Amino acid sequence: MHIKRVFDVVVVSLAAVVWLPAVAGGALLVLLTSGRPVFYRSNRLVGSGDPTKVVKFRTMVKNADRLVNRDTVPVTNTRFLNIAPDSPLYTRAGRLLERCGLTEIPQLVHVLSGKMTIVGNRPLPTNVMNALLDEYSYAGDRFLTAAGLTGPAQLVGRDALTDSERLRIEGAYCHAVLDGYRLRLDFSILLRTVLIVAHLKPSLSYTEVMDLIARNSGSRSVVALDEHASPRAADNTEVA
Structure with missing residues (x-):
């Protein structure tokens, strides 16, 4: 984990x-428009x-978090709370920041402090985490390592993944970090994120991301996580 911290500090410092x-x-x-x-x-x-204060740009109307x-919002087909990009809750500045992938950039201060990591x-x-744990016993695996600015699920896109698929990708990443971390894993995810945001590369599929994690880590548990349960099958048992 020491090398992961060094990677974070070096990348954030060079990219300042x-x-x-x-x-x-x-x-x-944001100030001038909303x-x-x-x-x-x-x-x-x-x-x-325990939860901690996390900062990002305000991209929605001021009372959006209460609405x-x-x-x-009742649980329907997903327990992650994914707000549609065309939601009227977004401000004009917020839509632009979202489109450019800049909404969470302020969280780099949390990376520098060690509260979060880049990947x-x-x-x-x-309440979202509790909703996930109610349905998926393995949901807690996504927090075996620190939260990040970007991650493997973002290579697919939250709207393109079922809850089960996203949790398995996220759990596989954490196990790869804990069981055989290789620097090239974070580098590969970060580079691909930048290329996707810049529209220079297409998003990946669930299978492609799981393969990327397996190829760039020393963890055998990544393969085991994907083999022991079918994410599509798990979705059939989801309770709305």
């Missing part, structure tokens, strides 16, 4: 010439411990 102006520009855009607050802070799980959350599974509200 890019991300610091991006944070300043994004903050100015006012304060510029940043949205919320309690999120970033690991196996749409896992307690107010890992996304932070989650406690």
Whole structure:
């Protein structure tokens, strides 16, 4: 895990010439088009411990978190709370930041502090995590390692994955980090994320991401996770 921390610090430091102006520009855009607050802070799980404050750009109307959350929106086909890109909750500045993949850039301060990592599974509200645990006993595996700015599930896209598929990808990543971490795993995910956001490469499929994790890690448990249960079969037992 030490080498993963070194990777985080080196990448964030070298990329400061890019991300610091991006944070300043994004903050100015939000301020001028939708006012304060510029940043949205919320309690999120970033690991196996208690929730902590996580910051990102405010991309929605000011009361969006009270209107749409896992307690107010009934569970239908997914327990992850995925808000559609065309939702009226997004501001014009928010849509632009989302499209450019800049919404979570402020979370690089959490990476520098050691609270988060560059590559890992996304932070989650406690009520979303509880909803997942109610249905999937292995959901907790996604927080065996620290939450990240981007992760393997983002290579597919949250709307293209079922809950079971996403959890298996996220669990496979954590087991790969714990059981045989190789620097090229995070490098491969980060590079592919940048290429996808820049529209230079297409998104991957569930199978392709699982294969990428297996090829770039020393963990045999990655293969075991995918073989012991079919994500599509698991979805058939989901309770709405």
